[in-house]
Amino acid sequence: MTQTPVMSASHLARHYSVGGGLFSKPQTLRALQDMDFELYAGKTLAVVGESGCGKSTLARVVTMIEEPTKGTLTLDGKPITPAEWGAFRQAVQIVFQDPYGSLNPRQRIGQILMEPLVINCPKMSKQDKEAKARQMLEMVGLRPEHFDRYPHMFSGGQRQRIAVARALMLDPKVLVLDEPVSALDLSIQSSILNLLIDLQERLGLAYLFISHDLSVVRHVADDVIVMYLGRAVEKGTKDAVFDAPKHPYTQALLSATPIADPEAEKHRIKLTGELPSPLNVPVGCAFAPRCWKATDKCRAERPELTGSDHLSACYYG
Amino acid sequence: MSLATNTPARPSALREFWYYFRENRGAVFGLIVFGAFLVIAALAPWIAPHDPTMQYREYTLVPPVWQEGGSWTFPLGTDPLGRDMLSRLIVGARFSFFVGIVVVTIASAGGIIIGLIAGFAPRWVDTLIMRLMDIVLAFPSLLLALVLVAVLGPSLTNAMIAIAIVLQPHYVRLTRASVMAERQKDYVTSARVAGAGLFRLMFVTVLPNCLAPIIVQAALSFSTAILDAAALGFLGMGAQPPTPEWGTMLAEAREFILRAWWVVTFPGIAILITVLAINLMGDGLRDALDPKLKRS
Numbered sequence: 001m002t003q004t005p006v007m008s009a010s011h012l013a014r015h016y017s018v019g020g021g022l023f024s025k026p027q028t029l030r031a032l033q034d035m036d037f038e039l040y041a042g043k044t045l046a047v048v049g050e051s052g053c054g055k056s057t058l059a060r061v062v063t064m065i066e067e068p069t070k071g072t073l074t075l076d077g078k079p080i081t082p083a084e085w086g087a088f089r090q091a092v093q094i095v096f097q098d099p100y101g102s103l104n105p106r107q108r109i110g111q112i113l114m115e116p117l118v119i120n121c122p123k124m125s126k127q128d129k130e131a132k133a134r135q136m137l138e139m140v141g142l143r144p145e146h147f148d149r150y151p152h153m154f155s156g157g158q159r160q161r162i163a164v165a166r167a168l169m170l171d172p173k174v175l176v177l178d179e180p181v182s183a184l185d186l187s188i189q190s191s192i193l194n195l196l197i198d199l200q201e202r203l204g205l206a207y208l209f210i211s212h213d214l215s216v217v218r219h220v221a222d223d224v225i226v227m228y229l230g231r232a233v234e235k236g237t238k239d240a241v242f243d244a245p246k247h248p249y250t251q252a253l254l255s256a257t258p259i260a261d262p263e264a265e266k267h268r269i270k271l272t273g274e275l276p277s278p279l280n281v282p283v284g285c286a287f288a289p290r291c292w293k294a295t296d297k298c299r300a301e302r303p304e305l306t307g308s309d310h311l312s313a314c315y316y317g
Numbered sequence: 318m319s320l321a322t323n324t325p326a327r328p329s330a331l332r333e334f335w336y337y338f339r340e341n342r343g344a345v346f347g348l349i350v351f352g353a354f355l356v357i358a359a360l361a362p363w364i365a366p367h368d369p370t371m372q373y374r375e376y377t378l379v380p381p382v383w384q385e386g387g388s389w390t391f392p393l394g395t396d397p398l399g400r401d402m403l404s405r406l407i408v409g410a411r412f413s414f415f416v417g418i419v420v421v422t423i424a425s426a427g428g429i430i431i432g433l434i435a436g437f438a439p440r441w442v443d444t445l446i447m448r449l450m451d452i453v454l455a456f457p458s459l460l461l462a463l464v465l466v467a468v469l470g471p472s473l474t475n476a477m478i479a480i481a482i483v484l485q486p487h488y489v490r491l492t493r494a495s496v497m498a499e500r501q502k503d504y505v506t507s508a509r510v511a512g513a514g515l516f517r518l519m520f521v522t523v524l525p526n527c528l529a530p531i532i533v534q535a536a537l538s539f540s541t542a543i544l545d546a547a548a549l550g551f552l553g554m555g556a557q558p559p560t561p562e563w564g565t566m567l568a569e570a571r572e573f574i575l576r577a578w579w580v581v582t583f584p585g586i587a588i589l590i591t592v593l594a595i596n597l598m599g600d601g602l603r604d605a606l607d608p609k610l611k612r613s
Contacts, residue, residue: 063510089512102503106525116511166507 005038046221099159157188236310246312344601350594420542428488436496495527536599540592
């Protein structure tokens with residue numbers, strides 16, 4: 001790939017300090033560690049993993065809601081520091097999972113769409129703002145009369161369209177999609193996904209697509225990162241990861257996706273045990289306690305993410 | 318299709334508010350009564366048949382007109398000093414409304430701002446504010462108001478300030494609790510991602526979503542303010558005689574309750590009806606202001 005990335009992250013980490021009452025020491029929760037990735041215009045990077053693996057923390061760090069504890073984020077080659085968040089804000093926007101909580105119930109759709117412009121473009125005239133909001137409403141497939149309605153008058157899918165429209169109001173370069181369809185009906189899911197793909201083609205957006213649903217990821221992604229307990233365990237193009245998964249965790253995840261073919265052979269790898277507590281990460285490979293390939297080496301030493309194009313963090317993958 | 322673009326203009330905000338407010342009959346009744354009292358309070362000096370402080374010495378404790386011995390000169394009778402009850406009630410409406418409005422305004426404005434700060438501030442500021450409010454709440458409210466008035470000096474103005482301070486913690490707690498709940502929601506985060514500053518988040522994004530319980534609290538504390546002012550008046554720390562304040566009237570007439578029922582009953586009924594009307598109205602207000610209760 002000769003293209004320069006729109007956004008890149010290196011060694012991104014986010015730690016939380018939890019507990020720390022009167023008698024207990026605060027503990028460090030390592031929600032995200034050592035994430036490296038690049039986002040390219042018009043491309044989708046999907047991040048998959050089970051709940052609690054740090055996907056949403058990643059979204060919050062990338063959208064500058066939370067400061068990274070370590071590591072750097074760069075946008076168009078310029079490093080983003082918390083002091084300059086204001087200037088970079090417009091370029092990275094987010095769509096949340098729950099369309100029922102992400103729209104202010106007291107604002108009409110028009111106000112919701114115009115708010116980013118009111119905050120960021122004080123020079124723009126009111127007519128221009130309204131015109132842009134109406135145009136955006138049409139772009140996401142809603143009707144002009146929806147402009148003056150309240151969010152509670154819409155269905156989940158329509159609300160998600162509104163959330164997408166709001167995220168696009170500032171002409172961002174990067175759109176973080178934090179499980180954008182997992183709260184929706186299956187029939188609505190595909191229409192929202194198609195809308196997102198369509199918008200990406202038209203506007204040349206870079207997507208960071210966070211999901212736990214592998215069939216959705218297969219539909220939209222160009223590249224995939226598989227996360228486990230705050231770390232990337234496998235990284236590669238969609239085809240490489242889906243067709244030849246290297247890491248045992250990825251293999252287990254893939255074997256769990258339903259295949260719509262009753263004749264197909266199924267080799268379901270069943271994982272036992274739970275995700276270890278991120279407060280107390282095992283010394284070696286975090287996946288070792290649940291892995292069928294694990295050896296003493298895995299338990300003693302953590303494997304690094306290695307490989308050239310298709311990376312994996314496993315001694316045996 | 319041209320039909321889609323040709324939709325009728327949406328009704329003005331006020332008309333829409335009225336449409337939903339009208340649905341609640343009790344609220345409309347409350348509004349009418351409240352409006353009537355407001356008109357009476359505003360026009361009191363012109364409506365009252367007598368001077369409220371004028372003492373007709375030869376007509377002490379005259380019963381109301383429909384009872385034996387009553388006359389149309391004093392439709393609701395007179396008090397032990399021969400002052401016309403009706404005139405005193407009409408002029409007293411002024412004081413009660415004044416007390417209610419001033420107290421609620423001071424208490425809610427202060428309480429909302431402090432509550433918002435507590436909800437958004439770092440944890441230690443929040444803890445500091447809330448412990449302070451707990452201390453205020455831990456005192457019996459009337460006793461605290463009494464102490465404050467004793468320090469400031471007895472007058473209606475000082476009584477109002479004291480009551481406002483005593484009522485304030487309720488607003489702080491209510492505001493903080495709803496701010497905490499709202500702050501977690503994604504729409505607040507997305508406003509932050511859009512670049513909203515702290516003030517915008519506090520007053521434009523979060524506050525409107527917290528208003529419904531605060532409005533109900535304001536309506537309820539309007540009546541509490543009237544009652545507390547009356548109690549302070551009774552203890553000689555509020556409105557000073559001969560001010561025709563309802564609570565003070567009630568207190569002054571206490572010893573005549575068995576001999577002349579009208580001197581205590583009418584101020585009591587006036588307070589009751591006002592408080593009831595305000596509470597009904599507050600309820601309707603909440604229904605009309607909450608878009609979640611609206612039908613599309």
